[in-house]
Amino acid sequence: MLRKWRSLLLIYLIAFLVITIAPLPASAMANADFAEVMVGKVKVLLRQTDAYGDQVSVFAIMLAGHGHQKAGEAHCAHLAEHMVFRNPTVKRIALIDWVGGVGDVTQGIWTLCNGWTGHDYTQYELTVPGQHLPEAIKRLVQGLFPGNINSTAYYNEVYTNVRRELNYMTSHQLAAPYNAFQDHFFQGTPYCQQLFQVAVTDVAPSQVLEFMQREYSASRLIIVLVGNFDKDAALAALEESIAAVPEEPEPLVPVVNLKLPAIAHVKLAALQRPILMLGAGSSLAKQEDAPLLSALMNIALGRLASQPPPGLQTAESLRSVLRNSAVSGYLVGYELDLGTRQAQLQAQATMLTQVASEIFADLALAGPTEAEVAMLASDTSGSANLPENVPRTLIDAWLRGMEELPWRSAGPIRKMSQAELVSALREVAFRYEPSLQYSVMIVQPAAKFSPVVAIAAALSILAAVIILVLRRRRLIGDDA
Secondary structure: OEEOOOOOHHHHHHHHHHHHHOOOOOOOOOHHHOEEEEEOOEEEEEEEOOOOOOEEEEEEEEOOOHHHOOOOOOOHHHHHHHHHHHOOOEOOEOHHHHHHHHHHOOOOOOEEEEEEEOOOOEEEEEEEEHHHHHHHHHHHHHHHOOOOOOHHHHHHHHHHHHHHHHHHHHHOOOHHHHHHHHHHHOOOOOOOOOOOOOOHHHOOHHHHHHHHHHHOOHHHEEEEEEEOOOHHHHHHHHHHHHOOOOOOOOOOOOOOOOOOOOEEEEEEOOOOOOEEEEEEEEOOOOHHHHHHHHHHHHHHHHHHHHOOOOOOEEEEEEEEEEEOOOOEEEEEEEEOOOOOOHHHHHHHHHHHHHHHHHHHHHHHHHOOOHHHHHHHHHHOOOOOOOOOOOOHHHHHHHHHHHOOOOOOOOHHHHOOOHHHHHHHHHHHHHHHHHHOEEEEEEEEEOOOOOHHHHHHHHHHHHHHHHHHHHHHHHHHHHHO
16 A cells, blocks of 8 residues: 555654654664665665564665755755656656556555655655665665656646645644744754745756756765665676766865844744744854753753643744754744733743843753663663554664764763763753853734625725715705
8 A cells, every 4th residue: 555655744743853852762783783785875784684574664864964065946945855756767767656566466565655854854655565775775775866757747746735835834733833943943053944945836847957056966875774674686787887987076064144133023924822942052052062952952841831831831843953954943933812912922922031141051050860861771772652553664774873863862862871861961051151142033823804794894885985985975965
């Protein structure tokens, strides 16, 4: 059965938010369970197992995402992800359609393909029967490094799946404030996606192809394989496919300089009542400190969410650690009553920033509590909190692949004792506390268009005009 996973976007959004809130959990398997092979400049991590039947999952990471877009390239990274699956490259058949065909003739094996675009990377997932892995690898590589993009396939995707996704991201009552805050938080940096400013229908396929040919390369590609498959056949297929693709450039870290206003105002039609969204972050974070900083942000976020300031109610769906190769931070949202006055909003925003800064100052002075560190340790040693209907081979491949991203890996934390972790977190808090920037975005419901109100207003205006005309005629008649 084919699962294109665009229909499962919400499941993966939830899974993504869960993972960004807590450090990456340790899977039942360890990194040592995976063999590592270099095929040209491509890193391949693989684990062969028949524990899940005759299936294999491919989790591929291209170290290029939103942060690698240049001016005028809004949406290009997201569209590139879609076209890897939708662009007909091999015998005029798109990867997603080929996977669907495999699923139609396979009994008992769940076939699927899906992707997701992040700040510094784009991920691609495939699950197929083991005997089809070599062909799946060839088609995936063809999708990643196309010679052209079919305009018909491109615009069909833009006007259906892509527009549907972006509509959800910009108009849903949970997703819209989250994405609006991301654009606010990363304004003026390469990570600003401009979701609300640039229409995806204005992006031409030639722009997406140019982005892919510039940013996608063999040296930026990581492939994780988990399942029941022929190792030699899989590596041979990859070696043959990768021979003709570019090896440069090497992965680059986007240059980011956060300049956050203390308070910002946004109106969204998706909201029913006002929300205060607090964000804190530093763009001076070093790669080697990223795991500890993410853990520290998670602790600060937990304090803010569990003990909201007076008059504020935590919006549980709007809390997340913000992390990428250049920034460490967090965001948390608070719901307010619909009748909250503007002056009250301003005062609460100021109070929220003060509370957040005091929390981090306390972490820098005293460090986290034993309970907070114990909770952190349990988070990093538990099982993956992912939906039951996701193939286990894909979960294992995904968890291992995420360990290749330094700003998401929890490996260094797992190796520390509780006392070592307390000391390390306090030291990191002390070093980064002065560089933290805080910003509160006041999000209010936008005035919504009501046909009934509009018609009533129009009738009122028409009635006023008629009365005015009749009065004028009567006055003229009296004068005569």
